[in-house]
Amino acid sequence: MRERILKISGIAALVLLSNACGGAPPSGSNSFPAQSLLVLNSDSGQARVEVRTAPEQPPTRGNVSMQLSITDATTGAPESGLELSAVPWMPAMGHGTSVTPTIVETSPGVYDLENLVLFMPGTWQIRTDWDASVEHVTPTFDIP
Amino acid sequence: MSMSLRHSTFLERFAVFAFVLGLQRHASAQACCAGAGTVTPGRLALHEAALVGLQLKAAGELGSFDAQARYASPPPGASELDLEQDLFGAVRVLDRAQVALLVPLVETRRTSQGLSEFGGGLGDINLNLRYDFTLAGASLVVPGIAALAGVTFPTGKPPDAPDLRPLATDATGIGAYQANFGVAFEQAFGPWLVNATGIVAARSARTVTSSGITVHERLASQWTALGSLGYVLSSGAAVALSASYAVEGDPTINGEKTPDSGHRLTTVTASGLLPLSDAWRLQSSLFLNPPLSHLGLNQPALGGLLFTVVYAWT
Numbered sequence: 001m002r003e004r005i006l007k008i009s010g011i012a013a014l015v016l017l018s019n020a021c022g023g024a025p026p027s028g029s030n031s032f033p034a035q036s037l038l039v040l041n042s043d044s045g046q047a048r049v050e051v052r053t054a055p056e057q058p059p060t061r062g063n064v065s066m067q068l069s070i071t072d073a074t075t076g077a078p079e080s081g082l083e084l085s086a087v088p089w090m091p092a093m094g095h096g097t098s099v100t101p102t103i104v105e106t107s108p109g110v111y112d113l114e115n116l117v118l119f120m121p122g123t124w125q126i127r128t129d130w131d132a133s134v135e136h137v138t139p140t141f142d143i144p
Numbered sequence: 145m146s147m148s149l150r151h152s153t154f155l156e157r158f159a160v161f162a163f164v165l166g167l168q169r170h171a172s173a174q175a176c177c178a179g180a181g182t183v184t185p186g187r188l189a190l191h192e193a194a195l196v197g198l199q200l201k202a203a204g205e206l207g208s209f210d211a212q213a214r215y216a217s218p219p220p221g222a223s224e225l226d227l228e229q230d231l232f233g234a235v236r237v238l239d240r241a242q243v244a245l246l247v248p249l250v251e252t253r254r255t256s257q258g259l260s261e262f263g264g265g266l267g268d269i270n271l272n273l274r275y276d277f278t279l280a281g282a283s284l285v286v287p288g289i290a291a292l293a294g295v296t297f298p299t300g301k302p303p304d305a306p307d308l309r310p311l312a313t314d315a316t317g318i319g320a321y322q323a324n325f326g327v328a329f330e331q332a333f334g335p336w337l338v339n340a341t342g343i344v345a346a347r348s349a350r351t352v353t354s355s356g357i358t359v360h361e362r363l364a365s366q367w368t369a370l371g372s373l374g375y376v377l378s379s380g381a382a383v384a385l386s387a388s389y390a391v392e393g394d395p396t397i398n399g400e401k402t403p404d405s406g407h408r409l410t411t412v413t414a415s416g417l418l419p420l421s422d423a424w425r426l427q428s429s430l431f432l433n434p435p436l437s438h439l440g441l442n443q444p445a446l447g448g449l450l451f452t453v454v455y456a457w458t
Binding site: 055060061062063085086087089091092093094095096097098099100101117119120121122123125127129133142144 | 211217309318397406
């Protein structure tokens, strides 16, 4: 698998939000690797975010799952109970996707994002907010 | 294919297409009618009052260029096939001014991770104006010079429309208005015709809100340079080689530039034109985004075929 990723701009925090997405293809495996793909800071610098992807890491084209492990940047304590929102976006093309990702907190401070349908090659941002859009993190992937 | 790319190739294809049509006019009427390559899909000769045409396109994905301009083949099981049928017409509104309209139907087939999806629909309608200040071959010194202007309307569905299929195969537009301006130079040297065209395209900003997140994006202007060389055979048929290079800067999202998000694309095209009569002509083209690193950025690379039939009234 090619090691082609990334650029990142960062941010971080927490919670869980489920948005159903009708018609989405089967989501990727929830078996995330132990090693993170990216480590980002939230825009405010108050949170640290580890990013993992499945079924492949780095991700390839198709339905991707992403796990965010969010901790306090100072104390390292997990940031649980956050209400996350996420939008996949292709900045070079100026569009997102028709499928709304599903976000579930699977353990304290660990959030699984399903149904990120990165349907074409190029740079994709996963623009992620929490705390009423005050905090942001934007994992960015080059999808072949 | 990305909608942005569709519009990029739109411009280039039309420019090449118009150039090859210009070759045919050059063959039939020599310097009196030839003009520059243009964004207009159909290009009228001076003796023509109107034309209609149908262009069929099929293109397959070869791979893609990443944000560092590195080329990579698609991952196993991933593919894309783009089909398009463009109905177009042009009408003369002044002695040297013509207006053209293009209505595209767009279909896409994508496969990924064992999934396969096919969809399509009406694309973004394009309206163009062309004005020829001077004509190729009319002077040994002054080439044919034409001004081009056009607008593309967001009549297609953007890829983030909520009612689309997951792989967005029924996305057919970019969701924004696009304005095009250009200038074309063309000169005849016996049976040879040379063309240089420059086009700039600007798109309106888009605002998309999903899951409570608002993305307000303005794409940078896109600049395209096109060069073509054509040769007219004694039979009246013509062949041409063209190359274009399109560049677009980084977009602005929520008021901030997004670094490493611009794109570039190189396209080479070989075309042939066969006049069947004074009214009917056929054209075919092979086009390719060369799958070589540094010839593209943040873009898929495609290869494809175009077939066009035109009927003109004098």
